[in-house]
Amino acid sequence: MDLEPDFRAFVTERSGALFRSAYLLTGDRHAAEDLVQTALTKTAAKFRGLNDPSALEGYVRRVMYNEQVSSWRRRGQMTEVAFGHLPDQIAEGHADTADLRLVMRGALARLTAKQRAMLVLRYFEDLSEAEIARLLGMRIGTVRSQIYRSLERLRKIAPELGAVRELR
Known part of the structure; x- marks a missing residue:
């Protein structure tokens, strides 16, 4: 199957x-690779049918989120990620930042799947509450309450992340 040049460029970038x-x-690194591959494969099959090519990344991200939620549902529960399996690329002289990243990764791994997804979309992907609501097909009030609850749980799991209070 010959993919459109625009889609190839999107994947590369x-x-x-x-x-x-x-x-x-x-x-998990391997699960993440599989998730991206699945999302891109599903998107490639529908690429020509997308009305707005500029919305391609949002579409792929929604496919990724939906696939991951389906995976969590199939398993019935989320498994915790062991610290030994977390990739860590630390630049010299950034020990405090690296420590903070390790604490954050560990704390995120202990959240429920939905809580982690909300925080990833809001604070790592930097999407607004309205964008998350649109992406996930939820009401903005639902998104706000889920983000609030997720932050509260994160604070309980890792109180050493005092800066989390400033995210709100």
Whole structure:
């Protein structure tokens, strides 16, 4: 199957960012790779039918989110990610930042799947509440309350992340 040049360019330019989002959703490098591949495969099949090519990234991200939610439902529960399996690329001289990242990764791994997804979309993907509501087909009030509850749980899990209070 010969993909459209625009789709190929999109994959080349955005696959790194999509992988980072998938990793935050799954907590596992291999599962993240599979999630991105599945989302891109499903999107490629419908690429010609998309009315607005500029909305391509949002479409792929929604497919990723929906696929991951389906995966969580099939498993019936979320499994925790062991710290030993978390990739860590630390630049020298950034020990405090690296420590904070490890704490954040561990805390995110202990959240429920839905809580983690809300925080990933809001604070790592930097989507507005309205964008999240549109992306997930939810009411904005539902998104706000889920983000609030997710932050509260994160604060309980990792009180050392005092800066989380400033995210609200």
